[in-house]
Amino acid sequence: MGKPGFIVLTLSLLMTISAIAQAADPQIPHRIASFSEAKKLLPKVFEGHRTTFYCGCSYTKHKEVRSGACGYQPRKNPKRGSRIEWEHVVPAHAFGHTRQCWQEPICTTQKGKAYKGRRCCAKVDPVFEAMESDLHNLVPAVGELNGDRSNLSFSMVSGEPRAYGACDFEIDWDTDRVEPRPEVRGDIARTYFYMNATYGLPISKKQRRLFEVWNREDPVDDWERERNRRIERMQGNANPFIQ
Numbered sequence: 162m163g164k165p166g167f168i169v170l171t172l173s174l175l176m177t178i179s180a181i182a183q184a185a186d187p188q189i190p191h192r193i194a195s196f197s198e199a200k201k202l203l204p205k206v207f208e209g210h211r212t213t214f215y216c217g218c219s220y221t222k223h224k225e226v227r228s229g230a231c232g233y234q235p236r237k238n239p240k241r242g243s244r245i246e247w248e249h250v251v252p253a254h255a256f257g258h259t260r261q262c263w264q265e266p267i268c269t270t271q272k273g274k275a276y277k278g279r280r281c282c283a284k285v286d287p288v289f290e291a292m293e294s295d296l297h298n299l300v301p302a303v304g305e306l307n308g309d310r311s312n313l314s315f316s317m318v319s320g321e322p323r324a325y326g327a328c329d330f331e332i333d334w335d336t337d338r339v340e341p342r343p344e345v346r347g348d349i350a351r352t353y354f355y356m357n358a359t360y361g362l363p364i365s366k367k368q369r370r371l372f373e374v375w376n377r378e379d380p381v382d383d384w385e386r387e388r389n390r391r392i393e394r395m396q397g398n399a400n401p402f403i404q
Contacts, residue, residue, distance in 0.1 A: 186288045190359050191295060191396040196283065199294040200247055206391050207301060210384055213245055214300035214345055215310075216328035220245050226303055232327025233303060241304035248302035249293070250352040254312035256292045256362050257282050263289075288360070296392045297355050297400045300348075306330055313339045315349055316371065347379025351402040358401070376402075 193199050204222070211220050218231035224245045226233070235242035257263045262282040266275035282289035292298070302310075306325065309332060318331040318340035329342035341349060350372035356362040364372070381403050393399040 187360055189287060189291045191291065191398050193291075193294040193296065193396055195290055196293045199296055199299060202296065202395050203247055203299060203301070206296060206388060206395070210388075211301070213306075214248060214250075214302050214348075215306050215330045215341055216303055216325065217342070217344070218303060218328075220301065224301075228303075228326075234326030234328075235305055236309065236324045238305045238308065241308060242306075244304050245301040246304040246307040247299050248307045248310070250298050250300060250349055251356045251362065252310075252312040253279050253293060256356065256360065257289055260286055260289055262286045292356070292360055292362075295356075295359075296396050297389075298352055303328075310339050313337045314368070315339055315341060316368075343379060345379070346375035347377075347381065348385060350375040350379075351381070351385075351400060354402045355400040359398075 193202070211222070212218070213220060213226065213231075216231050216233045218233050219227045221227070226243055226245060228234070228242070233242070257279055260282050261267065262285050263278055266277045266281075268276050268281035268284055270276065279293075283293060303325075306328075313332065314337065316333075316336075316338035318333045318338055322331055322333075323329075324332065331340040332338070333340075353362070353364055353368075353372055354376075357364050385403055389400050389403040
């Protein structure tokens with residue numbers, strides 16, 4: 162007889178803890194209203210530098226991947242591999258899974274069905290919306306790689322197993338780790354540092370040590386500075402780890 166009351170109490174306690182934690186949310190640091198708006202601006206950010214992040218493939222203004230020159234070959238999804246998608250370097254799961262809207266079914270459809278997760282957070286959580294639409298965390302990626310990477314952690318993968326032709330992008334499916342090419346490792350590190358400083362996104366000690374190494378080995382280049390300047394003009398804030 163006591164179990165239903167315990168469940169209600171536990172749920173109430175979880176929601177209270179979540180509400181207290183989110184009461185200390187950071188101020189919205191930029192003026193992009195939604196992920197949809199961000200996707201409209203991103204072609205302008207990468208104008209004159211239409212190159213996919215993980216494989217270094219060029220792509221057209223219609224988002225079609227030119228795979229011939231970069232040597233990318235689809236692993237199993239050629240249709241998704243033929244186009245770019247806008248990839249979150251820090252995945253949505255990493256900055257969203259602790260939010261109340263991700264954990265609890267607090268949203269409802271037009272038919273009255275309750276739901277939670279990313280779709281709910283994008284609808285009701287301004288801080289999540291800010292993180293999801295932050296241009297500093299968005300890059301063009303071959304669609305298949307965007308899907309395969311999902312929310313896996315960046316790390317080093319032994320053996321250099323290649324599943325995408327000449328594209329230097331390895332996934333260890335047993336340990337759920339991804340190793341990117343050396344030319345973008347510093348970019349990834351500085352993006353994580355930015356998300357940590359701006360939104361309080363936690364970074365483990367092990368991952369921070371790795372990112373510090375990547376930051377040194379792949380220093381800021383001219384394109385990264387130009388991209389940072391363009392985003393600052395559009396969004397209103399810069400990544401201080403690039404300046």
